[in-house]
Amino acid sequence: MPDDSRKLITIVTEAILEVELCEHLEKLGATGYTVTNARGSGHRGIRDAGWSSSSNVRIEVVCNEVVAQRIATSLRDNYYNNYAMILFEGDVRVLRPEKF
Amino acid sequence: MPDDSRKLITIVTEAILEVELCEHLEKLGATGYTVTNARGSGHRGIRDAGWSSSSNVRIEVVCNEVVAQRIATSLRDNYYNNYAMILFEGDVRVLRPEKF
Amino acid sequence: MPDDSRKLITIVTEAILEVELCEHLEKLGATGYTVTNARGSGHRGIRDAGWSSSSNVRIEVVCNEVVAQRIATSLRDNYYNNYAMILFEGDVRVLRPEKF
Amino acid sequence: MSVDPVILFFVLGLVAGLAKSDLRIPPAIYDLLSTLLLITIGLKGGVELARSPLVGVMPQAAGVLAIGFILPLLVFPILRFVARFGRADSASLAAHYGSVSVATFAVGVAFLAERNVGYDSQLPLFLVLLEVPAIIVGILLARGLSGNQSWGKLLHEILLGKSIVLLVGGLAIGWAAGPTGVQPLEPLFFDLFKGVLALFLLEMGLIAAGQAQALRNKGLPLIVFGVLAPLPLAAIGACAGWAMGLSVGGTTLLAVLTGSASYIAAPAAIRMAVPEANPSLSLTASLGVTFPFNIFVGIPIYYSIAIALHQWGG
Amino acid sequence: MSVDPVILFFVLGLVAGLAKSDLRIPPAIYDLLSTLLLITIGLKGGVELARSPLVGVMPQAAGVLAIGFILPLLVFPILRFVARFGRADSASLAAHYGSVSVATFAVGVAFLAERNVGYDSQLPLFLVLLEVPAIIVGILLARGLSGNQSWGKLLHEILLGKSIVLLVGGLAIGWAAGPTGVQPLEPLFFDLFKGVLALFLLEMGLIAAGQAQALRNKGLPLIVFGVLAPLPLAAIGACAGWAMGLSVGGTTLLAVLTGSASYIAAPAAIRMAVPEANPSLSLTASLGVTFPFNIFVGIPIYYSIAIALHQWGG
Amino acid sequence: MSVDPVILFFVLGLVAGLAKSDLRIPPAIYDLLSTLLLITIGLKGGVELARSPLVGVMPQAAGVLAIGFILPLLVFPILRFVARFGRADSASLAAHYGSVSVATFAVGVAFLAERNVGYDSQLPLFLVLLEVPAIIVGILLARGLSGNQSWGKLLHEILLGKSIVLLVGGLAIGWAAGPTGVQPLEPLFFDLFKGVLALFLLEMGLIAAGQAQALRNKGLPLIVFGVLAPLPLAAIGACAGWAMGLSVGGTTLLAVLTGSASYIAAPAAIRMAVPEANPSLSLTASLGVTFPFNIFVGIPIYYSIAIALHQWGG
């Protein structure tokens, strides 16, 4: 049986980045992504989704370790300094590992 | 003290399946579930929530290992081939283990 | 390099608690939080988001072990008995650990 | 006189919900509809108030406020010692039934319009005045006066709740702008009123259907209370209205207010202040039993009571 | 006669979508708009039905129902053996094209209104009657009669789908309330109809643009089918309408119904009942090809056919 | 002349927001309202343009376009060297204040309607023309011409942003359909305009209240700039409008446009293109200071300037 353990990358950032970021993630090797609307608070203050420019999106990517590393590095270098953004990584086991 | 470690099953699939799937999950022994609206992209293309038939739901179930296994198997056999769906499992510790 | 492992606390509870709970979380030492609308089912029955008083929110907090413990204890003591609420904790690795 | 179509929309929602149809009104739309209704009621009242001198209303307002504090005190003991509900639940139900339902009021307004019966301009003001006191009394009944530090925070939440803000805001704007100033707003807020109410009641029907399940479990006591409570409460309102010298329409609407049970302001406030009370209990009674009872049976009865009072009173 | 602006809104959405504009209509708004359209069509029909005796409609209704069952049976073999689609996909497409599109019907209604052409009161009823049968047939074609235990659940889902509930509900309410009863609802449901339809078509254009990608992949067969299927199907409807003695407007709308393809009721039902069918295939054909074809080219043609039939038929 | 009620709705939102009321307008509803406003403004303009020959407008359009490029160049040095903002922030603010605010324009339209003052048909066209140039200039000011490969992508995003697409789309549709064609759309897009604007301003007030916090931190420089910038900018617009031979109404609206600051198109584009600029800085200035200033104080002043210019110009 194949190894079914993967990384789950979760990104919370400004809604305005959604389209660009998702394209970027696929370029980095993600086979897919899931997006939900979110609001929240952090170092850049409260982002309460009252309207688009103040709302967040929560993006999840299930991928292998290599892609995960690539995503983390790329986002840190390209977005972390200028945008409200956090990224964290967890370990998951997936159904149909060949999909990811 | 009781063992508080459980499995967190996350399913992302077509919104149209929500009602049927949630009933199914409870039949399989889940004591509850949490649903959020989502959009995303994967092997079956972009699903962007413009309207119900193209949107996703993200379903989470906290359960013990047995139920988790049952859910994974059942979904793989009944839905995985015909529907846009992913499933992944992580390890969590819960408050009030007796609830799950 | 700094230790980048943190706890991810996920709370699912009644939407009505959102404002109060988020203030509470920051008092307990959380540097931020992320909220998404949710619906679901559990011991207190179905909460289907038809309108505010029957909908849920899903709150995530990334924090260190101490704060995580504090949050779990405080929520168990102050809210768990009277409100529809679950809380679970997972392990994550974060980008920019100094943020959390 | 055929049944008002807006009520048929409630029936449609109820049936669809009970039949487990996948018909849903998104929360965002529910918010839009309730926002429109609240502003409309406020604006209408404000415009009317602008026509009549405010001073005359003051004593009446004081009376209505008093009623708001008294009603829950009448309801509580019955719930606690007759129906044998727990203290928290009795207090919660007392708060809900002492407070008012905007949707029931709106149906009452439509009911009078249908019959070309006018009503006194201060009624929307009374709606605002009746919303809050019962909630405060309810909380006191549950907690007692003893060491409850967060009253400030609580009052803030109650007084600045969505419904109060929009009603008061609408009243103020309507009063400041006056009939001519409000005119350009009429197409959205006045002309669409009935249609918006219809959609809102459709959703109310769906929500009420969701309470049916809970009803089956809680069963009889709730149904009995939900059906029996409105009449005496409305009677008090009717008598008060008549004593204040309100018109038949005004008397009817005040009866509708006292006879209705809150399901927006009260549930939110009580949930925060009296968490140990079972929310589905009060919600099921007010939404699943009393609301339908009022729009189908109650309102016409209150109307006849108002007529009777005015005839008998000469 | 200049092109109807509502159609220009579809073009706007289509162009914006193809140009990858960030213009979006939130799902909640899409739900509101479709809810309004469905209720409006139902109410309009119900009010009209209230005017005419129902019994006379029964035989026609039976005929329309029959057509609903027959159409998919005509479409299926062509798809299966001429276009060489798989069994599931053929059945799915047959269900979509046998069923009807509410938006296309609404555009047809607007088209007639533009020309002050009236139509028979029973058309909205026919809309309801035509929505379901083809879906059932399609499912049977895919699964056969063999061991399919969940028919009850399936029928429940189809018959209690949002569109059916709102159409039937609107019909019933319009019928019960009658012209005068519905009057206060007209500002929202009737006066805003065209504007709501415009916004809805804007969103439809955006969605249709989303199908373009899939179209490029699936390519020719879908386009050919999506363009060729409507005409003969509409012709059948037109002849039936004329044979039933419908007016020119009624004949046109019945042709619009049979010539249109479902993209709400059918996709949902088929997705559940025939999961092995490729949903983007049928959605692309009905939304990406047939819907635009009908509102741009089809409806005017069906209208001339209806006129011709009535002239030739004397 | 009493204050326009739509402005009172802004006040209501502002007060509710500052008082931390739980009043919220769901994002989906905000989208619906802004969509309606943008289409309405576009349609209105298109219908008017259909009446007058387009060629005559061309030279004026060119002039307006030029103004759009010049304004940010005037604002930038003041911000950079007088107010001593950083380069990125100066460029960002220049883009915001060089561009325009649709909501302010809508309030201006309502202001003129209130006084039965007409305005030239090309103003909505000018609104579109003024939205983009300043954003481009702002980006250039921040990045310089040096190696920025993604201009194509950037322009695409700016030119196909929601507001531009709906304004241009509305213009085109209104122009193509003409007065009679648009008539059936008027109940939704024209009759409800004031009411929709009122709800939109309610939300704007809530959002503006959210900026207050940031205002306390950033403090004086932002307030000073947000209050002082509009007047000279508006004066330029007024003079240009008068020189172009616009009517008093048209002159007023052009002043409103140049005197207003963008908070939809600019923030989105600048956030992507100049991420190092602090977004809350420009948003607070335009939404928290300039927008309220314009609808309360600015518009009446610009109107008097326009009158003065025309009297003095004879």
Ligand SMILES: Nc1ncnc2c1ncn2[C@@H]1O[C@H](COP(=O)(O)O)[C@@H](O)[C@H]1O
């Ligand atoms: N400690 C945290 N836990 C959970 N979510 C967070 C945390 N910090 C920030 N976020 C989310 O990430 C977004 C951007 O974070 P920041 O860049 O710190 O403003 C915030 O708006 C929150 O939604």
Ligand SMILES: Nc1ncnc2c1ncn2[C@@H]1O[C@H](COP(=O)(O)O)[C@@H](O)[C@H]1O
């Ligand atoms: N690698 C992935 N990471 C996160 N979400 C995914 C991934 N792949 C698929 N999804 C989500 O699962 C849905 C169905 O996946 P699929 O069946 O591959 O189309 C997609 O619409 C996404 O929302």
Ligand SMILES: Nc1ncnc2c1ncn2[C@@H]1O[C@H](COP(=O)(O)O)[C@@H](O)[C@H]1O
């Ligand atoms: N086993 C579970 N898995 C996932 N979510 C759950 C589970 N149990 C409860 N929930 C969520 O937590 C909310 C409150 O739970 P409860 O207090 O059990 O009613 C529910 O409405 C669900 O959204």
Ligand code: NA
């Ligand atoms: Na009451």
Ligand code: NA
């Ligand atoms: Na058809």
Ligand code: NA
């Ligand atoms: Na400007």
